[in-house]
Amino acid sequence: MASSEPIVPSSRVAANHAATRTAAGRLRVAVPSVADRVADELRLQLAEGALLPGTRLTESTIAEDLGVSRNTVREAFVELASERLVVRHPNRGVFVASLEAGDIHDVYTVRRAIEVSAMRAGGSPENVAAVRAAVEEGKRAAAAGDDEALGTANQHFHGAIVAMAGSPRLNSIMGQVLAEMRLFFHKATVDAQFYHHYLKDNETICLALESGELDRAADLLQAYLDRSEDNLSEVHGEAGTD
Amino acid sequence: MASSEPIVPSSRVAANHAATRTAAGRLRVAVPSVADRVADELRLQLAEGALLPGTRLTESTIAEDLGVSRNTVREAFVELASERLVVRHPNRGVFVASLEAGDIHDVYTVRRAIEVSAMRAGGSPENVAAVRAAVEEGKRAAAAGDDEALGTANQHFHGAIVAMAGSPRLNSIMGQVLAEMRLFFHKATVDAQFYHHYLKDNETICLALESGELDRAADLLQAYLDRSEDNLSEVHGEAGTD
DNA sequence: ATCGAAGGATTGTTGAACAATCTGTAAATT
DNA sequence: AATTTACAGATTGTTCAACAATCCTTCGAT
Structure with a gap:
């Protein structure tokens, strides 16, 4: 269901390339964290319809599929939940959001x-x-x-x-x-x-x-x-x- | 700076008491997770002015102060960042947001x-x-x-x-x-x-x-x-x- | 058929570990 | 003296393994 690539590419979706400025004023391009790339990948699959509303997203499954740890997937979930793309049901899991x-x-x-x-x-x-x-x-x-x-x-x-x-x-x-x-x-x-x-x-x-x-x-x-x-x-x- | 209570109370701020519905249709009041309570506590301190804009929020410090693990604090940070209350600078830390x-x-x-x-x-x-x-x-x-x-x-x-x-x-x-x-x-x-x-x-x-x-x-x-x-x-x- | 008691699976959370990166300081260079 | 380089300390990013709490399902008893 999810990509079988071991690591998530970092350029498929328009990511939030936040440019920071270091103390000395040098410009620094922020490299997206793994958690961000996981969120990006999931966002992409949601946008493409690869993950339909109501689908359950199991932490361990996604972690394995994307070759990252559960904690990292968890961070991505928090972000996606704040965007209302997924819904978190405590102790039950996260599901692709579905508009009523x-x-x-x-x-x-x-x-x-x-x-x-x-x-x-x-x-x-x-x-x-x-x-x-x-x-x-x-x-x-x-x-x-x-x-x-x-x-x-x-x-x-x-x-x-x-x-x-x-x-x-x-x-x-x-x-x-x-x-x-x-x-x-x-x-x-x-x-x-x-x-x-x-x-x-x-x-x-x-x-x-x-x-x-x-x-x-x-x-x-x-x-x-x-x-x-x-x-x-x-x-x-x-x-x-x- | 942060509260010295070992565990964060769960009722001081109007939390998102998301009510879920179990498979059988029984109503289930969602108990806020620890990460949510950490986010609530930080939101409260931000609202009260206990944490001023620009202040750095060190993961380990907050984790100790609130008696939770770093990973949990991290989840709270992701949430607060999505609300623009804090800003995350990759590899540098999170800071209380400051309106320019x-x-x-x-x-x-x-x-x-x-x-x-x-x-x-x-x-x-x-x-x-x-x-x-x-x-x-x-x-x-x-x-x-x-x-x-x-x-x-x-x-x-x-x-x-x-x-x-x-x-x-x-x-x-x-x-x-x-x-x-x-x-x-x-x-x-x-x-x-x-x-x-x-x-x-x-x-x-x-x-x-x-x-x-x-x-x-x-x-x-x-x-x-x-x-x-x-x-x-x-x-x-x-x-x-x- | 209803109810209750295991059993298995998944989430929530922790703690420790380590690499990568940043910051600040001290030494070395020009 | 000013600038660069090197280094040490601290913090973040991420992983891994473990365990308790909770949920869902199945099975059995009533």
């Missing part, structure tokens, strides 16, 4: 707050260009019939919107929220129609943004998110087979 | 997004009553000349605003942000005037909320946060003695 109906609403509440706020504040020309780029990326993916890429492009679109605020904390929150949603998509196997439906909306919102009509763009975005939540809630009703 | 000028702006960006959004959506009568209660709590504290309580009341006020959204995730984000700000206040020793100045604003905002003028209340809140950020940035300029 209430969670979907909650996630969208966060997205509405963050995305709409970022949109209302607008961003630099470069930021706006990044939003446009994500829209075009989506069009290309749709033309090529690549549904996987279409979903990715959509996430880029919303990520670019939040990035306009230029806030590391908002970016990180948004990243976590999108990671949570990815988890859900793999469980529910949302069909491609889901994304195609929103291609035009993205274009419209982007146009409003580019013409400086921030309030209108924000309202459109809000409506978009409301509709998106409704759609996903329906999907959830069908998917909840447990 | 950019961080203050960033924190307020998050607050604007979350609080204003919650205010625009409004809340149930109970939620509004909680906001009112926080306002009155602040008045009482001011009348009693208790500056500490005044600051707490102010945080309750903003916490209650976010709570209107009824979103666990937003509440948790807001909790973290407020914890970060508490850290800053202890370093900068903001004077009492800072809070007194905002007593009237809280009242005004609360009135607008109670009369159902959500958009106006949201605008007032936004202006409030802008001003608050400016004030704090000034304070930061004076406080940054390093």
Whole structure:
């Protein structure tokens, strides 16, 4: 189930390469710890759908698979739990998180707050260009019939919107929220129609943004998110087979 | 510096008493793990100002002080780092986080997004009553000349605003942000005037909320946060003695 | 069928060990 | 004198092994 490589590579996922500054002022690139690489590897497998919601993650198994100690796996679990990607049940183990109906609403509440706020504040020309780029990326993916890429492009679109605020904390929150949603998509196997439906909306919102009509763009975005939540809630009703 | 009690009590801070459900459906109250209690204890000391920003937290020292093993302290550190209350410098140690000028702006960006959004959506009568209660709590504290309580009341006020959204995730984000700000206040020793100045604003905002003028209340809140950020940035300029 | 008592498995936590890395100091060099 | 180098001490990063506590399952008794 997990990779059989003895040691986890350190560059597959965009890691938090925190650059520190030593006492003398020399710049020092922080090498990711083993625990971080384990967390990265698990995050990757979660994003790819290799580990589906509800799956149990046994410490010893993962430790062996990745060739690290149990304690190290444990540290990674604490981190992933704080990102809500896994849930820790005391004395029972950790499980891949699974979004319930209430969670979907909650996630969208966060997205509405963050995305709409970022949109209302607008961003630099470069930021706006990044939003446009994500829209075009989506069009290309749709033309090529690549549904996987279409979903990715959509996430880029919303990520670019939040990035306009230029806030590391908002970016990180948004990243976590999108990671949570990815988890859900793999469980529910949302069909491609889901994304195609929103291609035009993205274009419209982007146009409003580019013409400086921030309030209108924000309202459109809000409506978009409301509709998106409704759609996903329906999907959830069908998917909840447990 | 740290408590000399051999074991950390488990009830001093509002812990995440995650209630699990066993296979048979029986409800099970999760007893906080030692690592969680260590994290709670450190959170408490950080909130109380017993550990000032920049302070180094040595693993072995804390392990001895609290009578737990280094590995357990380590787990607590991972958690606190994910909340940005401490910063981990690889191979150098963990330090109590310290808000720089950019961080203050960033924190307020998050607050604007979350609080204003919650205010625009409004809340149930109970939620509004909680906001009112926080306002009155602040008045009482001011009348009693208790500056500490005044600051707490102010945080309750903003916490209650976010709570209107009824979103666990937003509440948790807001909790973290407020914890970060508490850290800053202890370093900068903001004077009492800072809070007194905002007593009237809280009242005004609360009135607008109670009369159902959500958009106006949201605008007032936004202006409030802008001003608050400016004030704090000034304070930061004076406080940054390093 | 319900209940309770083993048994096995997994987690929670500890303690010790060791390599890697950092910090500060003292010696050596220019 | 200033800079570099070398070294020793301390702390972190990680592993390993052990054991108690807890959970889940199975088996047996009622």
